[in-house]
Amino acid sequence: MASAVYGAPPPGLALVPEGARQLSPFVVGAEALEDVADGSLDEIVIAAPASAIERRYVLAQALRALKSGGRLVALAPKDKGGLRLRRELAAFGCEAADTARRHWRISAVRRPAARTQLTEAIAAGGPQVPPRLGLWSQPGVFSWDRADPGSTLLQPHIADLVGVGADLGCGVGVLALAALTSPAITALALIDLDRRAIAAARRNVSDARASFAQADLRADAPALGGLDFVIMNPPFHDGGAEDKSLGQAFIRRAAAMLKPGGLLRMVANVGLPYEAVLAERFKDVRLIDQAPGYKALEAHR
Numbered sequence: 001m002a003s004a005v006y007g008a009p010p011p012g013l014a015l016v017p018e019g020a021r022q023l024s025p026f027v028v029g030a031e032a033l034e035d036v037a038d039g040s041l042d043e044i045v046i047a048a049p050a051s052a053i054e055r056r057y058v059l060a061q062a063l064r065a066l067k068s069g070g071r072l073v074a075l076a077p078k079d080k081g082g083l084r085l086r087r088e089l090a091a092f093g094c095e096a097a098d099t100a101r102r103h104w105r106i107s108a109v110r111r112p113a114a115r116t117q118l119t120e121a122i123a124a125g126g127p128q129v130p131p132r133l134g135l136w137s138q139p140g141v142f143s144w145d146r147a148d149p150g151s152t153l154l155q156p157h158i159a160d161l162v163g164v165g166a167d168l169g170c171g172v173g174v175l176a177l178a179a180l181t182s183p184a185i186t187a188l189a190l191i192d193l194d195r196r197a198i199a200a201a202r203r204n205v206s207d208a209r210a211s212f213a214q215a216d217l218r219a220d221a222p223a224l225g226g227l228d229f230v231i232m233n234p235p236f237h238d239g240g241a242e243d244k245s246l247g248q249a250f251i252r253r254a255a256a257m258l259k260p261g262g263l264l265r266m267v268a269n270v271g272l273p274y275e276a277v278l279a280e281r282f283k284d285v286r287l288i289d290q291a292p293g294y295k296a297l298e299a300h301r
């Protein structure tokens with residue numbers, strides 16, 4: 001039986017078939033849902049994303065990839081799209097019912113012979129250039145349709161960098177593009193966990209000095225060392241929940257990648273507690289700019 005899973009459904013709420021292929025863009029090396037052949041899956045279990053365009057895209061892609069009569073189980077917390085699942089699946093032509101468990105809604109459907117609105121949902125949630133951003137992006141990636149104010153604050157402070165560096169959590173490449181205006185950069189590694197972000201960054205940053213990698217910077221970081229500089233706007237959400245330790249892990253990772261004396265320039269929300277870990281791993285930590293809600297920092301290893 002050909003089965004797949006998207007994301008990490010909580011154990012006890014949905015049974016993931018043994019041997020199911022993982023299709024989440026946040027799992028390093030996982031196959032892409034988009035690449036699964038039409039009508040090839042018997043079953044898919046989906047931990048549905050919270051944002052509506054992204055969720056409808058994933059459901060539509062799953063209904064494309066399922067065989068007629070194949071089983072789709074989608075689940076989400078009630079307040080993060082769960083209450084809309086049944087209606088969204090009905091709009092695709094599925095006879096949907098749902099059940100409530102804990103704070104979740106679970107919808108199990110069979111793929112109907114006639115599906116509706118799949119093409120529209122796949123186009124709306126696929127790779128595109130949102131006019132306000134002007135770069136390749138995709139619903140679901142960080143700040144997908146407009147520049148993040150934190151990144152905008154840091155941009156003018158990264159145009160003078162020199163040597164070999166990395167952009168940790170590069171997203172679609174907003175910071176990398178600003179940095180690569182410096183002719184003194186010889187190489188820049190763009191790293192992100194989100195496969196969709198890396199795919200967009202590859203299209204946006206067509207510079208021979210850039211390299212791209214999907215990696216989890218908390219765990220299996222690529223073997224980079226002796227860097228002259230690191231730039232970053234570190235994440236502070238993991239799977240939708242605030243996680244301050246993620247940014248702290250990025251700071252430790254940056255320190256490990258830099259050469260002694262190497263330069264870190266980063267931006268963060270003002271309320272995030274990064275100073276202690278910066279002081280632990282870096283010297284000369286200083287505020288270089290601020291805007292309402294954001295701080296830009298510089299430090300040397």
Ligand SMILES: C[S@@+](CC[C@H](N)C(=O)[O-])C[C@H]1O[C@@H](n2cnc3c(N)ncnc32)[C@H](O)[C@@H]1O
Pocket residue numbers: 142143148151168169170171172173174175191192193194197215216217218232233234235236246
């Ligand atoms: C705040 S965004 C910054 C994106 C981009 N640099 C910008 O300025 O627009 C943080 C990025 O970190 C990525 N990220 C989150 N967790 C990660 C992890 N464990 N390893 C690597 N990247 C991660 C996210 O996918 C996101 O693109």
